[in-house]
Every structure is written in C-alpha cells, then in structure tokens.
Amino acid sequence: MEPDHKQLVQLLPLLPLLSELGRTQHVTETAELLGVPQSTVSRALSRASAVVGTELLVREGRGVRLTPAARSLLPYIERALAEFQAGLDLVRSESDVVRGRIPVSFQHTFGESTLPLLISAFRSRHPGAVFTLTQGARDTCLAQLAAGESDLALTAPVAPEGRNLASALLYREPLRLVVHHTHALAGRKLASVADIRSDPFVALGPGYGMRSLTDALFREAGYRPRIAFESQDTHTVRGLVSAGLGVSILPPGGDAPGRDVSGETGNLGWVEVPLDSALAFRDVGLSWRQRNPDLEPLGVRLFRELVLTQGPELLAGLVQRRSRLPRTGHESPPRS
Numbered sequence: 001m002e003p004d005h006k007q008l009v010q011l012l013p014l015l016p017l018l019s020e021l022g023r024t025q026h027v028t029e030t031a032e033l034l035g036v037p038q039s040t041v042s043r044a045l046s047r048a049s050a051v052v053g054t055e056l057l058v059r060e061g062r063g064v065r066l067t068p069a070a071r072s073l074l075p076y077i078e079r080a081l082a083e084f085q086a087g088l089d090l091v092r093s094e095s096d097v098v099r100g101r102i103p104v105s106f107q108h109t110f111g112e113s114t115l116p117l118l119i120s121a122f123r124s125r126h127p128g129a130v131f132t133l134t135q136g137a138r139d140t141c142l143a144q145l146a147a148g149e150s151d152l153a154l155t156a157p158v159a160p161e162g163r164n165l166a167s168a169l170l171y172r173e174p175l176r177l178v179v180h181h182t183h184a185l186a187g188r189k190l191a192s193v194a195d196i197r198s199d200p201f202v203a204l205g206p207g208y209g210m211r212s213l214t215d216a217l218f219r220e221a222g223y224r225p226r227i228a229f230e231s232q233d234t235h236t237v238r239g240l241v242s243a244g245l246g247v248s249i250l251p252p253g254g255d256a257p258g259r260d261v262s263g264e265t266g267n268l269g270w271v272e273v274p275l276d277s278a279l280a281f282r283d284v285g286l287s288w289r290q291r292n293p294d295l296e297p298l299g300v301r302l303f304r305e306l307v308l309t310q311g312p313e314l315l316a317g318l319v320q321r322r323s324r325l326p327r328t329g330h331e332s333p334p335r336s
Contacts, residue, residue, distance in 0.1 A: 138209035158285030181269035200228030
C-alpha cells in the first residue's frame with residue numbers, strides 16, 4: 001500500500017470526530033454528541049496528529065483551539081463527509097423505490113414477454129419495487145396516461161410526441177399474414193395483402209394498435225376486408241384462424257399455441273407468412289408524461305431510464321426469436 005494511501009485509511013475513521021470537534025471546540029461535548037468516551041476522543045486526536053505530522057488542536061482551559069493546520073484541513077474534511085452523505089442519501093432514496101408503485105399501461109400483446117422481461121430486469125436491481133399494471137387497447141393506454149392514471153405506457157405504434165407527452169422507440173418487429181395450416185398460402189415464402197381479398201378477416205377491434213396498422217395495409221392494397229370476427233386480444237385471433245374461420249395479420253407469434261400441428265390438436269393450427277409491404281411492421285415504444293422532474297416519482301424515473309437505456313438490448317433477442325419463421329416442408333411457389 002502506498003504511504004499516502006495508508007495515511008488516508010488511518011484518517012478516514014477519524015473524520016467525523018475531527019469535524020464535530022472543529023464545531024464544538026470541546027472534547028467532552030464532542031464525546032457526548034458522538035456517544036463515545038472522552039478518552040476515545042483524546043486518543044483519536046493523538047492518532048490524527050501523528051498521521052498528519054503536525055498538531056491539530058491546542059488545549060485552552062477546558063476547551064480546545066484549532067491550530068492553523070487544522071483550520072486548513074477542516075474544509076476538506078467537511079466536503080469529504082458531505083460527498084459521502086450525498087452518496088448515502090442517493091443509495092437510500094433509490095432503495096425507497098420499494099415504497100412507491102410504478103403504474104404502467106400496456107397493450108395485451110406485451111403482457112406475455114416484453115413487459116415481464118423489462119420488469120424482471122428492474123426488479124433484479126430493486127427487488128421490492130411494486131408495479132400497478134393495466135392492460136387494454138392502445139387508445140385506452142394512452143388515455144390513462146393522459147389522465148394521470150398511469151405514468152408509463154407501452155404501445156404500438158409509438159405515440160407521437162406532444163406538448164406534454166414524450167415517447168421513444170424500443171424496437172421494430174414485422175407483421176405477418178396468419179392463415180390456417182391448410183390454407184393455400186400456408187406454404188408461401190411471401191404473400192401480399194391482395195392475396196387475401198376474398199378471405200374472411202379476423203381483426204382486432206377499433207382502438208387497438210393492430211387495427212390501425214391493418215387498416216393502413218388494406219388502404220394501401222386498395223380494398224376493405226370482409227371482417228368475420230373482431231376480438232380484443234391476439235390469442236383469440238390466432239385461435240379463430242387456427243380453426244380455419246378466417247385469416248389475420250399479426251405480429252410474430254413465437255411459440256404461441258397452434259404453431260405446432262399434431263394429431264391431438266385435430267385440424268387446429270396456424271402458419272405465418274411474411275408480407276410483401278413496406279408497411280408490414282410495427283414500432284413498439286414507451287410513452288410518458290412530461291413534467292417537472294422534481295414531481296416525478298423516483299421509481300417511475302428509474303424504471304423509465306432502465307427501459308430507455310437497456311430495453312432495446314434486453315429485448316433484441318426476444319424479438320429475434322419471436323420473429324424467426326419455422327421451416328416448412330410444404331412450400332408452394334408464389335401466385336403469378
């Protein structure tokens with residue numbers, strides 16, 4: 001250990017005592033305030049003077065007087081203790097996240113893996129953090145955010161920024177045509193929205209993020225779909241497609257039930273086909289209300305910062321795995 005560093009190690013335990021003694025100018029009062037014997041204060045003064053290499057205090061009657069060396073050293077001691085106290089306060093305040101709730105609104109499609117992964121990463125740092133979760137349509141999530149019923153909203157498409165609203169993109173994922181496993185398009189490597197003009201369509205209801213995206217795809221294709229069913233979640237949509245009751249356009253389903261067809265499932269099963277359209281994607285992002293930083297709950301700020309700085313990397317593998325297409329043995333050539 002270097003000599004200077006060794007001196008610091010010897011002095012550090014004595015800094016609070018020296019600081020208090022500089023304020024009281026009295027050994028007995030200092031001992032009482034710190035809850036230690038007077039002899040402990042006296043011995044600490046002797047050790048500190050020996051380490052520094054010069055006397056720090058001079059006795060005057062029943063009190064003491066700081067030497068010029070001590071007066072020069074004292075401001076540095078005060079600053080060192082203040083910096084440590086600031087760090088201690090920060091650590092304690094961050095741990096106080098467990099005492100506050102973090103309200104998050106999110107669309108149904110993010111409840112299975114996206115949001116749980118982000119919360120898990122946050123809870124690994126703040127094990128006691130408590131979340132209030134509300135799921136619903138995109139419009140509902142953004143309305144709750146605007147009304148102050150939630151502090152963060154996870155939606156797709158990403159909400160446009162406004163006067164009191166900020167947003168950030170987390171990731172982009174493709175949209176796929178979802179058809180029954182025996183459908184004529186099931187073996188295609190690529191399909192267009194025009195290919196399903198005559199098929200009944202299973203849609204998400206108005207106000208859902210996916211509904212706005214599929215409406216845009218149909219506008220691009222130049223026709224309105226024949227909607228056979230409207231649902232409030234993608235699991236039901238896949239189930240209806242899996243039963244051969246229509247086709248749909250959805251984000252990748254990953255390992256959702258119905259991808260693997262077996263004898264036990266009867267004729268149920270769905271297949272995803274990539275779509276040939278520049279609009280066949282959805283942007284997933286986080287939105288929050290802009291307000292005075294002093295009024296934002298600490299837990300909300302810390303979770304938002306984690307999602308924005310680490311979220312894209314945390315979710316990259318998940319998005320890649322969900323978007324991976326399985327190999328099929330019954331691919332057919334594209335329609336001419």
